[in-house]
Amino acid sequence: xxxxxxxxxxVIAVDGPTEVAVGADFVLKIVSSCPAGCDLSGVQINVKAxxxxxxxxxxxxxxxxxxxxxxxxxxxxxxxxxHIWRVSCTAHESGGNHHDASLLPVPIRTRPYETSLxxxxxxxxxxxxxxxxxxxxxxxxxxxxxxxMCIAVCDEAGAVLATDVLGDTPWPGTSxxxxxxxxxxxxxxxxxxxxxxxxxxxGLALPHNGASSRFSIAxxxxxxxxxxxxxxxxxxxxxxxxxxxxxxxxRAATDxxxxxxxxxxxxSYDLDVWKSGYEAPTxxxxxxxxxxxxxxxxxxxxxNPDTAWLM
Amino acid sequence: MVKSTTDCEGPxxxxxxxxxxxxxxxxxxxxxxxxAAEAQGVAQxxxxxxxxxxxxxxxVAGLPAAITARDLGASVIVVDExxxxxxxxxxxxxxxxxxxxHALQQKAGIKDSADQIFAxxxxxxxxxxxxSDRDLVRVFADENVATFNFLxxxxxxxTERPIGPERASTVPRTFITVEWHIPSQVIAPGRARAGSGLxxxxxxxxxxxxxxxxxxxxxxxxxxxxARSGNAxxxxxxxxxxxVNIQARKGVIIATGGHTGNxxxxxxxxxxxxxxxxxxxxxxxxQGADGELAAMEIGxxxxxxxNQTAEAGSAITKTRHIGCRWGYATLVYExxxxxxxxxxxxGLTVVDWQDVIFVNQAGRRFWNxxxxxxxxxxxxxxxxxxxSKLNGGGPIWAIFxxxxxxxxxxxxxxxxxxxxxxxxxxxxxxxxxxxINNPHQKKPxxxxxxxxxxxxxxxxxxxxxxxxxxxxxxxxxxxxPPFYAAWSTPILHDTxxxxxxxxxxxxxxxxxxxxxxxxxxxxxxxGFAQHGLARCLVFGRIAGRIAAKRTA
Numbered sequence: 001x002x003x004x005x006x007x008x009x010x011v012i013a014v015d016g017p018t019e020v021a022v023g024a025d026f027v028l029k030i031v032s033s034c035p036a037g038c039d040l041s042g043v044q045i046n047v048k049a050x051x052x053x054x055x056x057x058x059x060x061x062x063x064x065x066x067x068x069x070x071x072x073x074x075x076x077x078x079x080x081x082x083h084i085w086r087v088s089c090t091a092h093e094s095g096g097n098h099h100d101a102s103l104l105p106v107p108i109r110t111r112p113y114e115t116s117l118x119x120x121x122x123x124x125x126x127x128x129x130x131x132x133x134x135x136x137x138x139x140x141x142x143x144x145x146x147x148x149m150c151i152a153v154c155d156e157a158g159a160v161l162a163t164d165v166l167g168d169t170p171w172p173g174t175s176x177x178x179x180x181x182x183x184x185x186x187x188x189x190x191x192x193x194x195x196x197x198x199x200x201x202x203g204l205a206l207p208h209n210g211a212s213s214r215f216s217i218a219x220x221x222x223x224x225x226x227x228x229x230x231x232x233x234x235x236x237x238x239x240x241x242x243x244x245x246x247x248x249x250x251r252a253a254t255d256x257x258x259x260x261x262x263x264x265x266x267x268s269y270d271l272d273v274w275k276s277g278y279e280a281p282t283x284x285x286x287x288x289x290x291x292x293x294x295x296x297x298x299x300x301x302x303x304n305p306d307t308a309w310l311m
Numbered sequence: 312m313v314k315s316t317t318d319c320e321g322p323x324x325x326x327x328x329x330x331x332x333x334x335x336x337x338x339x340x341x342x343x344x345x346x347a348a349e350a351q352g353v354a355q356x357x358x359x360x361x362x363x364x365x366x367x368x369x370x371v372a373g374l375p376a377a378i379t380a381r382d383l384g385a386s387v388i389v390v391d392e393x394x395x396x397x398x399x400x401x402x403x404x405x406x407x408x409x410x411x412x413h414a415l416q417q418k419a420g421i422k423d424s425a426d427q428i429f430a431x432x433x434x435x436x437x438x439x440x441x442x443s444d445r446d447l448v449r450v451f452a453d454e455n456v457a458t459f460n461f462l463x464x465x466x467x468x469x470t471e472r473p474i475g476p477e478r479a480s481t482v483p484r485t486f487i488t489v490e491w492h493i494p495s496q497v498i499a500p501g502r503a504r505a506g507s508g509l510x511x512x513x514x515x516x517x518x519x520x521x522x523x524x525x526x527x528x529x530x531x532x533x534x535x536x537x538a539r540s541g542n543a544x545x546x547x548x549x550x551x552x553x554x555v556n557i558q559a560r561k562g563v564i565i566a567t568g569g570h571t572g573n574x575x576x577x578x579x580x581x582x583x584x585x586x587x588x589x590x591x592x593x594x595x596x597x598q599g600a601d602g603e604l605a606a607m608e609i610g611x612x613x614x615x616x617x618n619q620t621a622e623a624g625s626a627i628t629k630t631r632h633i634g635c636r637w638g639y640a641t642l643v644y645e646x647x648x649x650x651x652x653x654x655x656x657x658g659l660t661v662v663d664w665q666d667v668i669f670v671n672q673a674g675r676r677f678w679n680x681x682x683x684x685x686x687x688x689x690x691x692x693x694x695x696x697x698x699s700k701l702n703g704g705g706p707i708w709a710i711f712x713x714x715x716x717x718x719x720x721x722x723x724x725x726x727x728x729x730x731x732x733x734x735x736x737x738x739x740x741x742x743x744x745x746x747i748n749n750p751h752q753k754k755p756x757x758x759x760x761x762x763x764x765x766x767x768x769x770x771x772x773x774x775x776x777x778x779x780x781x782x783x784x785x786x787x788x789x790x791x792p793p794f795y796a797a798w799s800t801p802i803l804h805d806t807x808x809x810x811x812x813x814x815x816x817x818x819x820x821x822x823x824x825x826x827x828x829x830x831x832x833x834x835x836x837x838g839f840a841q842h843g844l845a846r847c848l849v850f851g852r853i854a855g856r857i858a859a860k861r862t863a
Contacts, residue, residue: 114758116741116742116758118738118790118791120712120788120791122773122788122790125773137738139738139741139742141745173792173793174738174792176738177792177793192773213741213762215766215769215790216773218773244784245784246786247775248775248776251786272784274665274783274786276663276664
């Protein structure tokens with residue numbers, strides 16, 4: 001008498017992402033198994049997408065391992081939300097035994113692509129009330145064409161100071177940074193200001209999040225007096241070329257004679273000098289008229305084995 | 312008396328091997344290759360090779376040891392795990408810090424003496440000298456002139472321009488060797504690796520005098536009569552998968568070069584030194600603490616360990632070539648180097664630290680980028696908020712923009728950078744954060760955090776003051792696309808502690824007793840923390856001399 005076939009369960013296991021970008025391609029790895037050890041590698045497994053499209057998970061090829069996962073290539077919907085893919089097999093006979101149908105819902109969240117911003121060519125400092133220009137670029141994480149999309153510059157309170165649209169071609173050296181140049185008016189008061197640029201991503205065919213980034217600008221009073229600085233080496237009195245000078249927001253670099261000239265408003269400043277390999281004191285400057293100063297800096301070995309102490 | 316290489320016995324037949332064993336006078340059977348702990352009668356093995364002296368390591372300590380031992384008539388086998396000789400000396404700048412009034416000092420009008428060297432290097436007012444063993448310093452001082460003369464007699468050439476005074480020294484003592492004349496034998500040619508002229512010439516002298524150098528022989532253990540007692544008898548080594556046991560009738564000299572490449576070992580002294588840190592001279596030289604570990608297995612002790620963490624000298628250094636895995640100060644592997652396939656990139660050499668900011672694994676600045684002091688390293692290795700990374704600070708990344716590449720004249724493309732985990736570029740700072748992917752970067756850097764870090768720094772540049780870390784006159788904004796992130800994790804350089812020895816370089820055990828027949832010189836020797844080549848040369852000579860004179 002032929003023994004009666006047993007009824008076994010079909011178990012489906014899925015490995016895949018829990019979140020993908022909208023419209024992104026992704027892969028689910030599917031394994032079907034029987035707790036009693038029956039070989040289910042030949043069983044048909046279907047994957048039903050959120051829109052009802054059915055894909056067949058073809059058995060893994062190139063190996064005899066019945067536990068090898070089947071790879072199914074899928075595409076995420078364009079709507080940002082949580083979506084369910086349904087992985088199933090029908091009731092079937094395998095290994096001489098009956099196996100029940102099985103269904104595994106696979107939730108995957110889809111998210112919009114990110115965008116990001118760069119702000120550059122910001123002049124520094126800017127004189128109160130003067131016009132100045134900055135460059136702003138926006139980038140889609142999906143590399144989308146952003147030409148014609150809107151950029152806005154806002155002040156600390158969020159008021160829009162200027163708007164423009166991104167140009168036709170990416171900034172040289174970048175893959176897809178679309179950019180524009182905006183003209184702005186400096187505030188009437190001197191000081192440090194932190195403004196922001198905003199990118200509104202609505203309207204793109206592929207859903208994106210917008211982006212915001214801030215930038216700083218130094219606003220100064222109009223220049224009144226000329227400050228001439230000569231930088232020399234302390235021991236030899238030799239002029240130091242390309243020494244960098246800072247007086248707050250003001251800056252300059254010395255020429256071959258060790259001299260730099262700056263136009264500054266009246267006021268008190270700390271004059272700092274920087275050159276790699278030198279040490280310089282901070283020099284207080286009280287500027288009420290044109291002024292010339294000399295700063296002596298000292299050459300010091302860098303605390304680094306490549307200059308101070310090689311093996 | 313100079314002997315030919317045939318004085319070294321080997322490769323040995325079984326008969327020769329047994330004779331070699333019997334000549335040691337030890338009772339019972341020959342037990343080699345299992346390490347001292349196993350050498351208690353478990354497995355019987357025979358010596359494959361035999362010599363009076365076995366030197367482990369063909370570098371700046373091992374080569375003078377071998378030459379000196381041959382000068383005194385001992386047969387010598389030198390083993391080295393590498394495919395070529397030299398160790399870190401091959402890649403060094405060749406700056407030999409020997410004084411005492413030698414000929415080049417005299418020619419330059421420099422007055423110096425052994426007593427002055429001693430006085431300088433036991434100074435209490437500098438951590439470079441404070442923690443050293445003064446017995447060793449005294450011997451070092453007394454042997455300076457003789458060691459300089461030894462180098463000259465063995466053909467080492469120097470430039471005559473004195474450099475210094477450096478570190479604890481009060482008179483100029485550094486003279487630079489002349490780079491080896493065959494570029495293909497320099498390992499890192501084209502970058503003033505003058506140390507090649509030292510080690511290649513010493514190799515030539517050692518071979519001419521009859522020392523046998525066995526490359527790709529990795530020492531696996533030092534064989535002692537009993538686990539914790541008796542003479543050191545020889546070593547076991549591995550040659551491409553084959554065990555080669557080498558008997559040392561008079562002595563084994565450890566000259567393996569230090570421990571900075573062994574993460575577990577180096578953390579003995581500083582738990583912060585986790586796996587992400589670079590090592591000077593990698594990938595040519597590993598510095599795996601092999602000699603220290605093998606000696607400690609048979610009872611040796613360490614010595615003057617405070618030197619390793621005294622925050623003096625060059626135990627830790629700032630990277631100079633960024634965007635490559637190994638960016639040590641003056642060392643660059645050009646594409647012509649036989650090491651380039653491992654180094655993978657030359658790196659971008661930073662001239663002005665104003666051109667970059669450094670961020671930690673969290674995407675935040677941590678210190679003034681223009682600083683290179685131990686305060687910088689402490690900040691780089693500080694805990695930065697990751698509960699899964701309590702020790703070590705994780706990777707450090709240099710962040711910069713297209714304007715910086717123009718100022719520095721960098722071409723941020725291979726072979727200058729290694730995009731396989733050590734260099735990244737992107738159109739925006741936010742995008743750059745997401746691209747940084749490296750085995751040591753355990754979590755992605757937040758785009759928002761990195762963007763805020765850069766925005767804040769750019770604000771400091773506009774204002775002229777770094778309110779966070781007081782970088783002097785912060786000069787350049789990081790604003791012009793594209794943007795870059797380059798590996799800039801600090802570099803571990805000097806091994807400044809190691810095995811305890813007496814002034815004869817005899818290794819001392821944990822009870823304070825000599826391990827007969829075991830010697831140590833170079834960076835694996837503890838007690839004298841002076842940076843560089845000189846202490847390796849001096850104590851290498853002493854080890855070779857004392858071992859050769861030992862009665863077998």
